[in-house]
Amino acid sequence: MTEQQEVTRQLGADEQRDVPERPEPPGLLGRLLARRAPRRVPAPLARGAVAAETRDVAVRLGGRLVLDGVDLAARAGEVLALVGPNGAGKSTLFAALAGDVAVERGGVRVYGRPAERWGAAELALRRAVLPQSSSLAFPFAVAEVVAMGRAPWAGTPAAEEDGRVVAEAMAATEVERFADRPFSALSGGERARVSLARALAQQTGLLLLDEPTAALDLRHQELVLRICRRRAAAGDAVVVVLHDLGLAAAYADRVAVLSGGRLVADGPPASVLRAELLSEVYRQPVEVLPHPHGGAPLVVPVRPAGGTGPRGTEIAVDR
Numbered sequence: 001m002t003e004q005q006e007v008t009r010q011l012g013a014d015e016q017r018d019v020p021e022r023p024e025p026p027g028l029l030g031r032l033l034a035r036r037a038p039r040r041v042p043a044p045l046a047r048g049a050v051a052a053e054t055r056d057v058a059v060r061l062g063g064r065l066v067l068d069g070v071d072l073a074a075r076a077g078e079v080l081a082l083v084g085p086n087g088a089g090k091s092t093l094f095a096a097l098a099g100d101v102a103v104e105r106g107g108v109r110v111y112g113r114p115a116e117r118w119g120a121a122e123l124a125l126r127r128a129v130l131p132q133s134s135s136l137a138f139p140f141a142v143a144e145v146v147a148m149g150r151a152p153w154a155g156t157p158a159a160e161e162d163g164r165v166v167a168e169a170m171a172a173t174e175v176e177r178f179a180d181r182p183f184s185a186l187s188g189g190e191r192a193r194v195s196l197a198r199a200l201a202q203q204t205g206l207l208l209l210d211e212p213t214a215a216l217d218l219r220h221q222e223l224v225l226r227i228c229r230r231r232a233a234a235g236d237a238v239v240v241v242l243h244d245l246g247l248a249a250a251y252a253d254r255v256a257v258l259s260g261g262r263l264v265a266d267g268p269p270a271s272v273l274r275a276e277l278l279s280e281v282y283r284q285p286v287e288v289l290p291h292p293h294g295g296a297p298l299v300v301p302v303r304p305a306g307g308t309g310p311r312g313t314e315i316a317v318d319r
Contacts, residue, residue, distance in 0.1 A: 041156055042111060042126055044205060044235060045076035051206040051237035052097045052115075052127065056106035059092050066092045068261045069106075074237045076205065079228050081248035082241045084258035085282050090241045091132065091210055093258065097239055098129045098208050110206070124152035128202035130209040134195040139182040142194050146170055149201030158203075169200040172227055174220070188215040196224065200231075207231055209240045213247065225251040245299040249273055250291075257281060273297040 045051055053073035059066050067089045074080050074097060082090045095101040096108050099115030108115040111126050118126070128149070136145065146169055150162045170176045173193040178186065183194060192215045199207060209228070213221040225247050228238045232253065242248045248255050249269040257265040257272060259281045265272045275288045278299060285302035 040122070041158070042205065045111075045237065047077040047235055049076045050074070050109070050112070051076055052099075052108070052110045052239070054093065054096050054103075054106065054108050057093075057096055057103050057108060058105035059089075059096060059101055060104045061092065065104075066261050067096065067103075070096075070258075070261075070263045072097070072256055072263060072266065074206065074239045076237045077232055077235050078253040079232045079238045079240065079251055081252035081255045082239065082258065083243070083245060083248050083255060088258040088281075089261040090258055092261075093256075094208060094210050094239065094241050098127055099123055100129070121152060124202070124204075126204055127206035127208060128199040128204045130195055130199040130207075130212055132210045132214065134191060136183050139184055141180050142175055142183055142186070143170070143179040145183050145194055146175070146197045146201050149198040149203075152202060165203060166197075166201050169197040172200060173197040174223065189217060189220065192216060193220060193224075196227070200227070205235070206237045207239070209238070211241050211243065213242065213244060221247060245273060245278070245297075249297040249299070269297055270295075273299060 050073045054070050057070045058068050070089075070093060072080075072093065082093060084090050092101060096103060097110075099108060099110050099118065110118060110123065115123075140148075143166065147162065147166050149169070150159065150165060153159050153162070167176075170179060173196050175190065175194050175197055178190065183191065186194065192212065196209070196212055199209070207228075209224075212224050216224065221244070225240075228240055229251055232238050240252070242252075252269055254267060255265070255269050255272045256263060257277065264281065265277060273288055275286055278288070279285050287300045287302055289298045289300060290296070291298050
């Protein structure tokens with residue numbers, strides 16, 4: 001089977017189509033833009049189609065093997081949560097699925113094509129990435145930062161929707177009230193929500209979020225995961241790195257557990273979030289109980305009575 005046939009099989013006919021350019025501006029800018037290759041805009045993914053996948057992927061960083069033999073697929077219409085202890089390889093696998101890290105072995109495919117064969121502009125039409133932290137060297141206003149998510153669509157008919165899309169992304173993340181404030185003046189949690197709004201405004205079929213809830217309060221943690229569920233319900237593939245196993249259990253369709261650079265489990269939360277596995281992976285005894293409303297797994301650390309260790313000593317907490 002040829003590569004094109006495989007792409008057609010996964011994504012359905014007419015995965016890509018030529019889209020006419022809007023009239024280019026006159027002058028030097030117009031001449032420069034006229035030299036661009038014709039834009040090819042992806043059609044929506046078929047539900048269940050593979051948006052991104054790793055095949056026997058190994059990644060070495062700083063001389064250390066941080067991923068080894070990982071096979072994982074993110075599918076349209078699903079929320080896939082990546083979990084595991086610090087240093088397990090979650091963020092590296094996340095970067096591999098985004099096509100942002102070189103692999104030592106194996107391969108990464110995005111929208112059915114090897115990731116390295118996509119140009120940066122083409123990749124930006126297919127996947128949006130929210131890193132763990134974002135910083136800007138200039139005092140852009142919040143609304144301007146969110147509008148940056150629309151840059152990949154410049155020169156296509158979709159650009160006509162920029163204003164509406166940016167407004168909807170800001171409303172979804174509850175950042176409209178400080179739209180005119182400098183991004184640099186925001187709190188960590190506010191910056192995280194603005195950065196999420198930028199990723200949402202990009203409107204790609206693959207949304208990758210690396211620890212999007214780390215700086216957020218309880219309300220906004222739930223808000224972010226509800227957004228993930230809505231995007232998946234609309235047919236997008238959502239990959240989210242999480243430390244909160246309760247959020248993963250409540251909102252993910254699939255949970256992938258990493259340990260020591262390897263994928264040790266992948267499946268529905270109820271089948272993956274097991275006490276024996278999690279206790280071994282995290283090196284911390286846990287219990288897994290059904291939530292009283294809905295039955296989703298609740299992961300609870302096993303703690304000695306009174307919160308003290310042997311002979312009354314306090315338990316050391318790794319922060």
